Amino acid sequence: MPSRSAPTTAHLAALAETYGTPLWVYDLRVVDTALATVRAAIPDATLAFAVKANASGAVLRHLAIRGVGAEAITIGELARSLRAGIDPARVVVGGPAQDEALRALAREARVARVSLDSRSQWRDWCDEPDGWPQGTLAFVRVNPGLDPRTHEHMAVGKADSKFGLTPDEALALAREVASSGALAGFHVHAGSQLTDPSVHEGVLATLAPLYDALPQARELDLGGGFALPGYPLERLGALTDAWVRPRGLRLWLEPGRALVAAAGTLLTRVLHVKEGPRRHLIADAGMADLVRPALYGAEHPIHPVTVAGRVVGDDEALEALDVPTDVDGPLCENADRLGRDVRLPALASGDLLAVGLAGAYGLGMGSHYASHTHAAEVVIDAHGAAHLARRRQPLDALWADEVDAEAERTPA
Numbered sequence: 088m089p090s091r092s093a094p095t096t097a098h099l100a101a102l103a104e105t106y107g108t109p110l111w112v113y114d115l116r117v118v119d120t121a122l123a124t125v126r127a128a129i130p131d132a133t134l135a136f137a138v139k140a141n142a143s144g145a146v147l148r149h150l151a152i153r154g155v156g157a158e159a160i161t162i163g164e165l166a167r168s169l170r171a172g173i174d175p176a177r178v179v180v181g182g183p184a185q186d187e188a189l190r191a192l193a194r195e196a197r198v199a200r201v202s203l204d205s206r207s208q209w210r211d212w213c214d215e216p217d218g219w220p221q222g223t224l225a226f227v228r229v230n231p232g233l234d235p236r237t238h239e240h241m242a243v244g245k246a247d248s249k250f251g252l253t254p255d256e257a258l259a260l261a262r263e264v265a266s267s268g269a270l271a272g273f274h275v276h277a278g279s280q281l282t283d284p285s286v287h288e289g290v291l292a293t294l295a296p297l298y299d300a301l302p303q304a305r306e307l308d309l310g311g312g313f314a315l316p317g318y319p320l321e322r323l324g325a326l327t328d329a330w331v332r333p334r335g336l337r338l339w340l341e342p343g344r345a346l347v348a349a350a351g352t353l354l355t356r357v358l359h360v361k362e363g364p365r366r367h368l369i370a371d372a373g374m375a376d377l378v379r380p381a382l383y384g385a386e387h388p389i390h391p392v393t394v395a396g397r398v399v400g401d402d403e404a405l406e407a408l409d410v411p412t413d414v415d416g417p418l419c420e421n422a423d424r425l426g427r428d429v430r431l432p433a434l435a436s437g438d439l440l441a442v443g444l445a446g447a448y449g450l451g452m453g454s455h456y457a458s459h460t461h462a463a464e465v466v467i468d469a470h471g472a473a474h475l476a477r478r479r480q481p482l483d484a485l486w487a488d489e490v491d492a493e494a495e496r497t498p499a
C-alpha cells in the first residue's frame with residue numbers, strides 16, 4: 088500500500104480522539120506547498136481561489152494573508168471571502184446567475200472583476216440605478232465548445248453546457264462592454280479535473296481571433312480545473328507565457344482543487360465490518376460528507392490510521408486482504424460509499440480511516456441528507472499545531488431554521 092503524506096497517523100489518531108469523527112483535517116502547510124507550486128509554475132498569474140472548492144473561514148483567511156484572491160459565484164461565497172480578508176482587488180464574481188443580492192454586495196465591495204456569463208447579466212448590471220459599477224471591469228465568459236475530456240458533470244466547456252457564450256456571441260457582447268470602457272477581456276473555465284494541457288491549447292486557439300479582433304481586451308482569465316494529481320502546471324506556465332506575454336495581457340487563474348485538495352483528510356471511524364464475498368466497512372462518514380465518489384465516481388486514497396486499535400506507522404507496510412472491500416457510508420443508499428474495491432488490511436469496528444485528497448469539494452458539497460449533521464473541521468498550522476476551525480454541528484441545527492407550526496395545529 089502506498090504511504091500517506093502529512094499529517095502523521097499518530098497525529099490523526101489523536102485528533103480523532105480529541106474531536107471525534109467524522110472529522111475534516113486541513114493541513115495549512117500543504118496548502119502553502121500547493122500555492123508555491125502553482126506560483127512557481129505560473130508566476131505572473133493573479134490567483135483567484137475558487138471558493139466553492141473549500142469555503143472554510145480558516146482556509147480562506149490563510150489564503151487571504153498570502154495574497155490570494157477569490158472567485159465567488161454566490162453572495163455567500165463573496166461574503167465569506169470578504170469576511171476572511173480577501174482583497175476585493177483580487178476578486179472575480181462569476182457564475183450563471185448573479186442575482187440582485189450578489190450584485191449589491193459586489194458593488195458595495197467594489198470587486199475588481201465580474202465575469203459575464205450572458206448578455207442578460209450585462210443588462211441586469213447596467214439597468215440598476217447606478218449602472219455598471221465604477222472601477223469594476225468585466226470578463227466575457229466564452230464557451231469554447233470543446234471536449235475537455237473529464238467527467239460529464241465537470242465538462243462545462245462543452246458546447247451544450249449552460250456556461251458562457253459562443254465565441255461569436257462573446258465577441259459581440261465584449262464589443263458592447265468595451266464601448267462603455269468596462270472590458271477586461273475573456274474568461275474560459277473549460278472544466279474540472281483536467282489532466283491534459285492540450286485542452287487549454289484548444290481554448291487559446293479559440294480565443295486568439297477574439298483577442299485579435301478586440302485590442303481593448305487586455306486581460307485573460309483561464310479559470311481553474313487543474314487535476315490534482317495529474318495536471319502538469321509547468322506546461323500550462325509555458326503555454327500561457329508564450330501566449331500572454333507577446334500580447335501583453337494580464338493573466339488570471341481560478342484554481343480551486345489544485346490549492347486545497349491535497350491538504351484535506353476526512354477522518355472516519357469504521358462502525359461495522361460485514362464479511363462476505365465482498366467486504367463492507369460501514370463508516371461514520373459517507374456521501375453526506377464527501378459526495379464526490381457518488382457524484383463523479385471519484386476515487387480517493389483511503390488508508391488505515393489504526394488496525395485493530397493499534398496506530399499504524401506512517402511508512403508501515405500493511406498487507407491488504409484479498410477480498411474486494413468497499414468503504415461504505417452510514418446512510419441508506421447504494422451510492423453512499425467513500426471507496427469501492429479498496430485495498431485494506433483486516434480492520435475491526437472502531438478502526439480509523441483517513442480519506443485523502445479530500446480538501447476540495449468536501450464539506451462544501453456536503454448535505455443534511457437523512458438528517459446527517461456536518462462534521463467538525465480542524466486546521467493544522469505552520470508549526471504543526473491543530474486548532475478547531477468549526478465545531479461539529481449540533482443536532483438542533485437541523486431544525487433551528489424551522490418555523491414553529493404549532494399555531495396551525497391549534498384549533499381556532
Ligand SMILES: Cc1ncc(COP(=O)(O)O)c(C=O)c1O
Nearest residue numbers: 137276279311312341342343344
Ligand atoms: C468558473 C470556475 N472557476 C474555477 C473553478 C475551480 O475548478 P477546480 O477546483 O477544478 O480548479 C470552477 C469549478 O467549478 C469554476 O466553475
